[in-house]
Amino acid sequence: MGHNQALSDSHEDLYPSRVSDTPRLIERCDPVFYGQHSDSGPLNQEQINFYEENGYLFFESLFSQEQVQRYRRELDALSSAPLVKEAPQTILEPESQEVRSIFDIHRTNELFKQLSQDERIVSMITQLLNSRVYIHQSRINYKPGFQGKEFYWHSDFETWHEEDGMPRMRAISCSITLTENNIYNGPLMLIPKSHKYFLCCAGKTPKDHYKSSLKKQEYGVPDNKNLERLVEMGGIVAPHGPAGSVIFFECNLMHGSNSNISPWPRSNIFFVYNSVENTLVQPYCGLSPRPTYIANREFIPI
Amino acid sequence: MGHNQALSDSHEDLYPSRVSDTPRLIERCDPVFYGQHSDSGPLNQEQINFYEENGYLFFESLFSQEQVQRYRRELDALSSAPLVKEAPQTILEPESQEVRSIFDIHRTNELFKQLSQDERIVSMITQLLNSRVYIHQSRINYKPGFQGKEFYWHSDFETWHEEDGMPRMRAISCSITLTENNIYNGPLMLIPKSHKYFLCCAGKTPKDHYKSSLKKQEYGVPDNKNLERLVEMGGIVAPHGPAGSVIFFECNLMHGSNSNISPWPRSNIFFVYNSVENTLVQPYCGLSPRPTYIANREFIPI
Numbered sequence: 001m002g003h004n005q006a007l008s009d010s011h012e013d014l015y016p017s018r019v020s021d022t023p024r025l026i027e028r029c030d031p032v033f034y035g036q037h038s039d040s041g042p043l044n045q046e047q048i049n050f051y052e053e054n055g056y057l058f059f060e061s062l063f064s065q066e067q068v069q070r071y072r073r074e075l076d077a078l079s080s081a082p083l084v085k086e087a088p089q090t091i092l093e094p095e096s097q098e099v100r101s102i103f104d105i106h107r108t109n110e111l112f113k114q115l116s117q118d119e120r121i122v123s124m125i126t127q128l129l130n131s132r133v134y135i136h137q138s139r140i141n142y143k144p145g146f147q148g149k150e151f152y153w154h155s156d157f158e159t160w161h162e163e164d165g166m167p168r169m170r171a172i173s174c175s176i177t178l179t180e181n182n183i184y185n186g187p188l189m190l191i192p193k194s195h196k197y198f199l200c201c202a203g204k205t206p207k208d209h210y211k212s213s214l215k216k217q218e219y220g221v222p223d224n225k226n227l228e229r230l231v232e233m234g235g236i237v238a239p240h241g242p243a244g245s246v247i248f249f250e251c252n253l254m255h256g257s258n259s260n261i262s263p264w265p266r267s268n269i270f271f272v273y274n275s276v277e278n279t280l281v282q283p284y285c286g287l288s289p290r291p292t293y294i295a296n297r298e299f300i301p302i
Numbered sequence: 303m304g305h306n307q308a309l310s311d312s313h314e315d316l317y318p319s320r321v322s323d324t325p326r327l328i329e330r331c332d333p334v335f336y337g338q339h340s341d342s343g344p345l346n347q348e349q350i351n352f353y354e355e356n357g358y359l360f361f362e363s364l365f366s367q368e369q370v371q372r373y374r375r376e377l378d379a380l381s382s383a384p385l386v387k388e389a390p391q392t393i394l395e396p397e398s399q400e401v402r403s404i405f406d407i408h409r410t411n412e413l414f415k416q417l418s419q420d421e422r423i424v425s426m427i428t429q430l431l432n433s434r435v436y437i438h439q440s441r442i443n444y445k446p447g448f449q450g451k452e453f454y455w456h457s458d459f460e461t462w463h464e465e466d467g468m469p470r471m472r473a474i475s476c477s478i479t480l481t482e483n484n485i486y487n488g489p490l491m492l493i494p495k496s497h498k499y500f501l502c503c504a505g506k507t508p509k510d511h512y513k514s515s516l517k518k519q520e521y522g523v524p525d526n527k528n529l530e531r532l533v534e535m536g537g538i539v540a541p542h543g544p545a546g547s548v549i550f551f552e553c554n555l556m557h558g559s560n561s562n563i564s565p566w567p568r569s570n571i572f573f574v575y576n577s578v579e580n581t582l583v584q585p586y587c588g589l590s591p592r593p594t595y596i597a598n599r600e601f602i603p604i
Contacts, residue, residue, distance in 0.1 A: 146526050150561045183485040184538045186560060224448050228565045236486045236564060258488060259452045259561040262538060263530045 013284050014168070015161050015198045023202045023223040025230075030169040032195065032250060034130035034275075041127025042120065051128060055195035055253040056239070062120070063176065063244035072178050072243075074111050075140055075267060078102055089293045093149065099142055100149075104293035106138035106271065115176070116271050117302050121246070125172050125273045128248075132301035136160070136171055136274040137294060140178075142267045148186050148260030153227055155194075156272070157252040158201060158220050164295035165281040169195075171251040171274040178267040181240040186260030188247065188268075191227075193234035194254035199226050204285075222254065230254055276301050315586050316470070317463050317500045325504045325525040327532075332471040334497065334552060336432035336577075343429025344422065353430060356536070357497035357555040364422070365478065365546035374480050374545075376413050377442055377569060380404060391595045395451065401444055402451075406595035408440035408573065417478070418573045419604050423548070427474050427575045430550075434603035438462070438473055438576040439596060442480075444569045450488050450562030455529055457496075458574070459554040460503060460522050464587040466597035471497075473553040473576040480569040483542040488562030490549065490570075493529075495536035496556035501528050506587075524556065532556055578603050 014029050032052045035041075043051075051057050063071075078084050079099040085092070089108070091101040106116040116135055125133055137160075143149075156173060160166040181187040199222045239247055249255060251272070260266060279299040283289055289297070316331050334354045337343075345353075353359050365373075380386050381401040387394070391410070393403040408418040418437055427435055439462075445451075458475060462468040483489040503522045541549055551557060553574070562568060581601040585591055591599070 146529070150563055152563055183540065184491060184560075189486060189564070224565070227448070231565050238485065256563050258486075258563055261452055261454055261558050261560055262491075263526070263533050 015157070015200070016284070017158050017162055017198075017200045018203050018219060018285060020200070021202050023226055024200050025197045025226050026200060028169060028196050028198055028252065033128055034170065035127060036130075040130075041123055043124050043127050048128070051248070051250070054192040054234070055250040056190050056192065057248040058239040058241070059246040060241040061244050062246040065242075065244060068178055068244040071111070071115065071176075071269065072267070074109065075142070075178060078109070078140070079142060088291065093144070093147070096144070096147060098144055101139050101141050103137070103139045105140055105269070106135050112138065112140075112269065115269065121174055122273070122302055124248070125174065128172060129170055129273070129275045131275040131277050133273040133275055134296070134299050134301050136166070136272040136296055137270075138272070139270045140267065141270060143186060143257070143260055143265060145185070145263040145265045146261060148266060150186065150259045151257045153191075153222050153254055153256040154220065155199060155222075155252050155254055158199065160251065160295065162220060162285040163283050163287070163290050165283045165289060166274065166278065167281055168278050169250070169252050170278040171272055173249050173251060174271045174273065175247045175249070176269040177241070177243050177245045177247075178269060179243050179265055181238070181245065181266065182264070183238065183240060184262040185264040185266045186257045187238040187240050187266065188255060188257050189236050189238045190249060191230050191234050191254040192237055194230040195250040195252045197230065198252060199230075199254070227254070317459070317502070318586070319460050319464055319500075319502045320505050320521060320587060322502070323504050325528055326502050327499045327528050328502060330471060330498050330500055330554065335430055336472065337429060338432075342432075344425050345429055350430070353550070353552070356494040357552040358492050358494065358541070359550040360541040360543070361548040362543040363546050364548040367546060370480055370546040373413070373417070373478075373571065374569070376411065377444065377480060380411070380442070381444060390593065395446070395449070398446070398449060400446055403441050403443050405439070405441045407442055407571070408437050414440065414442075414571065417571065423476055424575070424604055426550070427476065430474060431472055431575070431577045433472075433577040433579050435575040435577055436598070436601050436603050438468070438574040438598055439572075440574070441572050442569065443572060445488060445559070445562055445567060447487070447565040447567045448563060450568060452488065452561045453559045455493075455524050455556055455558040456522065457501060457524075457554050457556055460501065462553065462597065464522060465585050465589070465592050467583040467585045467591060468553075468576065468580065469583055470580050471552070471554050472580040473574055475551050475553060476573045476575065477549045477551070478571040479543070479545050479547045479549075480571060481545050481567055483540070483547065483568060484566070485540065485542060486564040487566040487568045488559045489540040489542050489568065490557060490559050491538050491540045492551060493532050493536050493556040494539055496532040497552040497554040499532065500554060501532075501556070529556070
């Protein structure tokens with residue numbers, strides 16, 4: 001099944017990637033803020049403008065230290081449970097075999113399910129996307145101290161479009177930090193404004209790419225020249241603050257993180273909210289969809 | 303030849319490492335500031351006190367942008383010269399085969415030789431060590447953008463003592479930055495106050511360790527528990543500033559750096575000044591000395 005062939009006319013591929021040997025930047029066709037004005041939710045006009053322009057929002061200490069403690073205890077319990085370690089939803093560090101990520105926590109864990117429905121978060125996301133939303137993906141990321149590996153630059157949307165069949169850019173990632181993010185422990189780095197462009201990556205997706213890509217990405221990897229252009233336009237930021245802070249970032253915003261040799265681990269909970277008007281179709285790369293614990297296909301609005 | 307056996311009584315091993323399976327921290331036996339008072343050189347009492355307490359000093363923009371440009375052009379010329387790339391003094395990145403370090407530049411290159419004798423630098427070093435000094439090691443480090451690898455935590459003195467036979471802690475590393483150091487491009491991280499302790503590492507040095515250790519250190523690696531103790535006592539700092547800034551750090555100060563996925567490379571010139579009263583003896587690990595381009599054995603005072 002070739003590129004595009006699986007798609008009906010209503011799902012034209014506006015963001016082709018991995019179809020050519022030459023990477024290129026194209027302009028985004030979709031809105032960033034889907035609403036009309038600011039009086040429909042908790043975010044004010046200044047915050048909406050900032051999000052539209054830069055592709056992210058940072059809320060320092062949105063959760064209390066007590067709440068954070070509760071989530072961390074749950075994470076610790078999950079990470080050390082033998083059954084969890086063997087579950088397909090769990091990704092281990094290649095060398096140390098420590099837990100790196102656990103997927104689908106909004107369905108398998110009651111506490112994290114509640115958190116994914118946090119009224120403050122959902123109302124802001126709903127305001128930005130101007131529609132009801134469902135969880136496209138959820139996970140906990142654990143980046144250990146001393147040996148935390150880097151995550152190379154990527155646009156989540158590029159992968160979700162190619163490998164999951166997400167048609168348009170109408171989703172927002174929400175990262176809730178469970179540890180302090182500082183400049184030493186490999187914090188999430190964002191390239192502001194990069195969400196305005198789609199980087200068509202070179203190469204072709206191999207079958208079952210997800211089995212290796214969650215450990216080390218080899219396809220859908222941006223090229224140096226276009227990354228340089230994006231950084232020239234937007235710079236790099238690494239929002240940092242205490243545990244319990246929240247970062248929203250637009251699904252197409254370029255992000256990554258350096259390694260972490262500091263003794264301080266970095267953990268976060270990650271929910272992706274997608275508009276119910278942007279539900280998944282067949283993957284644009286032409287292969288079979290990834291497992292539903294990575295790309296949810298139950299489009300149940302929150 | 304076993305540990306210590308090669309040493310005369312006058313070279314008792316005050317800092318044994320790699321001799322046991324259990325790592326441990328011991329207190330430093332040597333002074334940090336070897337002088338008596340501050341009126342013997344350019345550093346004032348406040349700077350000397352800071353250095354004694356924290357083990358480092360940072361001089362923002364000690365060199366002008368014009369000087370930096372000249373050194374960078376020289377580095378670019380060296381990095382692309384085929385003969386340089388094949389020389390034993392040149393260390394390549396394991397994967398990309400790009401130049402990572404070039405050793406011995408104070409002997410092989412006239413411009414860098416002059417720089418190593420910079421009057422301002424040498425007078426400050428001489429003041430701190432209260433003796434004439436010679437260059438124990440010199441190199442240029444090039445940490446490319448996008449794919450700069452991490453350097454794990456280490457004390458240089460631990461290696462120089464074990465593998466080069468440097469008897470005591472009476473040497474200072476001087477790093478001259480050739481690119482901006484910022485929080486995104488994997489800057490040098492230091493653990494302040496860690497120079498007051500010697501971390502006896504576990505394990506034993508294999509023969510010809512230097513051939514692999516300059517790419518990836520596997521022996522003389524500090525353990526997590528003692529690193530955590532050091533960081534609890536001193537924290538972590540990453541002095542950052544424009545190209546042309548200079549960092550002095552005590553030979554036993556624990557330091558390292560995270561990877562660098564930013565597009566901005568990080569380059570620096572590195573000179574180690576050792577006291578002429580602390581010249582090398584036989585390596586304390588009992589093996590043959592490393593090549594002289596890594597550990598100079600011509601003790602000619604500057």
